[in-house]
Amino acid sequence: MTKHWKPLVALAAISWAAAPAHAESLTLASPDGRITVTVSDDKGQATYTVAYEGKQVIAPSKLGMLFADHHGFERGLAITASIRTAKDTTWEQPWGERRLVRDQHNELAVTFKPADGPDRQMTVRFRAFDTGVGFRYELPEQAALQGDVAITEELTQFGVGEQTTMWYTPSDEFNRYEYLTRVAPAGKVDDAHTPATFRNEDGIYFSIHEAALVDYAAMSLDQLRPGNFESKLRGWSGGPKVKTRTGFTSPWRTIQVAANAVGLINSDIILNLNEPNKLGDVSWVEPGKYVGIWWAMHIRDRSWGRDQIHGATTEETKRYIDFAARHGFAGVLVEGWNIGWDGDWYNNGDLFRFTEPMPDFDLEELGRYARSKGVRLIGHHETSANITNYENQMEAAFDLYEKVGVRQVKTGYVADAGDAVRIDANGVRHYEWHDSQFMVRHHLKVVQEAAKRQISINAHEPVKDTGLRRTYPNWLAREGARGMEYNAWGTPPNPPEHEAMLAFTRMLSGPMDFTPGIFDLRPNERPPLREDMPRGDPSNRPETTLAKQLALYVVLYSPVQMAADLPENYEARPDAFQFIKDVEADWEESIALAGEIGDYVAIARQGRKSKEWFLGAVTDEEARDLSLPLDFLAKGRKYRAQIYRDGPDADWKTNPYAMVIEEKVVTGGDAFAARMAAGGGFAVRFIPVK
Numbered sequence: 114m115t116k117h118w119k120p121l122v123a124l125a126a127i128s129w130a131a132a133p134a135h136a137e138s139l140t141l142a143s144p145d146g147r148i149t150v151t152v153s154d155d156k157g158q159a160t161y162t163v164a165y166e167g168k169q170v171i172a173p174s175k176l177g178m179l180f181a182d183h184h185g186f187e188r189g190l191a192i193t194a195s196i197r198t199a200k201d202t203t204w205e206q207p208w209g210e211r212r213l214v215r216d217q218h219n220e221l222a223v224t225f226k227p228a229d230g231p232d233r234q235m236t237v238r239f240r241a242f243d244t245g246v247g248f249r250y251e252l253p254e255q256a257a258l259q260g261d262v263a264i265t266e267e268l269t270q271f272g273v274g275e276q277t278t279m280w281y282t283p284s285d286e287f288n289r290y291e292y293l294t295r296v297a298p299a300g301k302v303d304d305a306h307t308p309a310t311f312r313n314e315d316g317i318y319f320s321i322h323e324a325a326l327v328d329y330a331a332m333s334l335d336q337l338r339p340g341n342f343e344s345k346l347r348g349w350s351g352g353p354k355v356k357t358r359t360g361f362t363s364p365w366r367t368i369q370v371a372a373n374a375v376g377l378i379n380s381d382i383i384l385n386l387n388e389p390n391k392l393g394d395v396s397w398v399e400p401g402k403y404v405g406i407w408w409a410m411h412i413r414d415r416s417w418g419r420d421q422i423h424g425a426t427t428e429e430t431k432r433y434i435d436f437a438a439r440h441g442f443a444g445v446l447v448e449g450w451n452i453g454w455d456g457d458w459y460n461n462g463d464l465f466r467f468t469e470p471m472p473d474f475d476l477e478e479l480g481r482y483a484r485s486k487g488v489r490l491i492g493h494h495e496t497s498a499n500i501t502n503y504e505n506q507m508e509a510a511f512d513l514y515e516k517v518g519v520r521q522v523k524t525g526y527v528a529d530a531g532d533a534v535r536i537d538a539n540g541v542r543h544y545e546w547h548d549s550q551f552m553v554r555h556h557l558k559v560v561q562e563a564a565k566r567q568i569s570i571n572a573h574e575p576v577k578d579t580g581l582r583r584t585y586p587n588w589l590a591r592e593g594a595r596g597m598e599y600n601a602w603g604t605p606p607n608p609p610e611h612e613a614m615l616a617f618t619r620m621l622s623g624p625m626d627f628t629p630g631i632f633d634l635r636p637n638e639r640p641p642l643r644e645d646m647p648r649g650d651p652s653n654r655p656e657t658t659l660a661k662q663l664a665l666y667v668v669l670y671s672p673v674q675m676a677a678d679l680p681e682n683y684e685a686r687p688d689a690f691q692f693i694k695d696v697e698a699d700w701e702e703s704i705a706l707a708g709e710i711g712d713y714v715a716i717a718r719q720g721r722k723s724k725e726w727f728l729g730a731v732t733d734e735e736a737r738d739l740s741l742p743l744d745f746l747a748k749g750r751k752y753r754a755q756i757y758r759d760g761p762d763a764d765w766k767t768n769p770y771a772m773v774i775e776e777k778v779v780t781g782g783d784a785f786a787a788r789m790a791a792g793g794g795f796a797v798r799f800i801p802v803k
């Protein structure tokens with residue numbers, strides 16, 4: 114994060130020392146004392162260690178940074194100053210998993226100076242929360258570090274232990290973040306995106322990620338020695354890793370720590386390490402549920418391009434608007450309405466025209482029609498990662514959407530990793546990574562340009578989330594993992610364990626536009642609509658029961674939740690559809706109740722508007738009995754529980770539609786028990802009895 118340095122004015126305990134001959138070691142503890150981080154300059158190396166209840170989580174691991182044309186910070190380092198502060202405040206989210214977020218932490222800022230080379234200093238600021246640790250580098254303006262600075266390496270290491278179990282996706286393969294979660298001993302993993310999740314031999318769970326990724330390259334984990342990862346920054350084509358100026362700060366490196374798996378979900382560290390809202394009044398940012406001309410393309414009922422089955426026609430869009438209005442959905446996403454989709458759009462990103470509709474699509478009329486029905490169109494900017502082509506048209510494109518009443522735009526960056534097109538001032542073409550500083554800058558540019566017009570963004574094929582929704586609350590959601598679309602055409606489709614993996618991995622970074630709610634669970638078995646457009650592989654299908662599709666609205670958090678299936682499939686199952694109509698997308702409170710990584714997870718959330726509670730649980734390929742205390746419900750109050758659970762003989766493979774819908778009266782003193790079928794789950798709505 115580039116930030117101009119101001120001296121810290123705070124109530125603080127400051128200690129100064131001349132470069133000591135002996136090693137210095139400073140310890141910072143979380144407010145509850147369970148997590149400690151110890152910082153040292155032993156043997157002239159800056160290191161940190163993290164422990165949980167006295168047991169090591171991160172072994173002594175190196176800190177430091179190297180530059181192209183300046184002396185770096187690696188060897189001969191000594192701690193020369195340290196400042197301790199503490200904070201305990203509560204702030205309010207305009208939308209989110211919970212309204213009130215407590216930021217309680219102890220802080221230690223440690224300044225290191227090297228013995229050799231010109232006089233210079235680097236501060237590493239640590240914050241210890243009850244749910245983990247964050248630290249970042251701060252390089253103030255100084256004589257030895259002036260003007261433009263090119264970072265060639267960040268030397269941060271994470272000694273996690275060779276035998277520690279690691280859940281991760283690979284960071285250097287073509288499909289960006291869209292891989293099934295892999296599990297292996299950490300010592301056997303070459304490279305990984307963050308968040309990466311771990312359980313060590315002491316049974317301690319932890320997750321490594323970053324917060325507040327602004328004007329810097331994203332960090333991935335690169336195996337240095339077995340069980341010891343180094344932070345790898347995604348460089349520019351032609352180098353370096355990061356282009357910045359003094360003084361600057363890096364994003365926060367985060368290590369969440371918990372005694373159990375759900376403890377990782379019940380943490381606000383990432384948001385707490387981001388800057389407060391910079392947009393002021395954001396009452397125009399609207400979380401909510403939407404439908405759209407979307408799944409029809411993925412199951413080949415319709416196409417994005419201009420042919421006989423073009424999806425985004427005026428008539429078809431009106432059908433979706435009418436459906437949305439009938440059932441209370443706020444938005445209708447329309448993909449494939451603008452010029453550029455014909456032919457090979459994956460490779461022809463420079464053909465996209467973001468202000469030119471196809472002849473069979475009347476954007477202005479549809480904007481008006483939608484508003485007359487109390488619905489809004491949701492815009493789409495697929496760029497195929499031709500960034501320069503998009504940026505050249507971006508302002509006009511948002512102006513147009515603003516004019517027709519669009520309040521939310523889904524962006525898309527379909528291209529292989531490392532193939533985002535940047536055309537420089539001389540017209541020379543370069544290829545950049547989706548998680549490079551170039552793309553980090555681009556995404557923020559989009560979000561800021563959209564905010565000027567009160568438009569919110571939902572980015573697909575994005576850079577990973579690092580909590581910037583706190584600073585820019587119009588950045589509603591992202592994709593950045595395998596979503597529902599893989600069940601239409603993915604090889605393989607998402608297996609039954611997928612969502613129970615996501616909850617403990619990808620979802621730790623922030624909301625995901627997963628697009629749940631598929632009701633026709635064998636979409637590729639239907640006869641094709643056109644002979645020259647056969648459906649996908651019939652074995653490609655959501656590997657879930659119907660009840661699990663409903664549970665996903667509670668389990669996988671997003672402030673924008675799609676009802677992804679076709680209108681006719683919902684109207685054929687009004688009983689199950691009722692849950693999607695009732696569930697909220699914005700929460701007063703969220704509590705992860707139980708779960709194990711990749712096995713199962715149960716989450717309760719209280720609706721921000723209705724104050725009703727919702728409970729969702731999903732399992733993997735194993736059927737499971739779950740009994741959960743309802744002590745999150747208000748004491749002494751009765752609730753009508755509307756239950757959607759797997760039928761006794763349900764099974765994702767053989768009998769996915771078997772579902773029991775029933776109602777019971779419960780109180781917070783009860784437990785809720787239900788059996789989840791293989792690939793199943795349940796969803797419950799708790800309505801307070803007046």
Ligand code: NOJ
Pocket residue numbers: 407448495525527573574592598
């Ligand atoms: C991939 C996105 O994830 C999907 O939602 C979208 O329909 C296509 N790209 C086309 O933009």
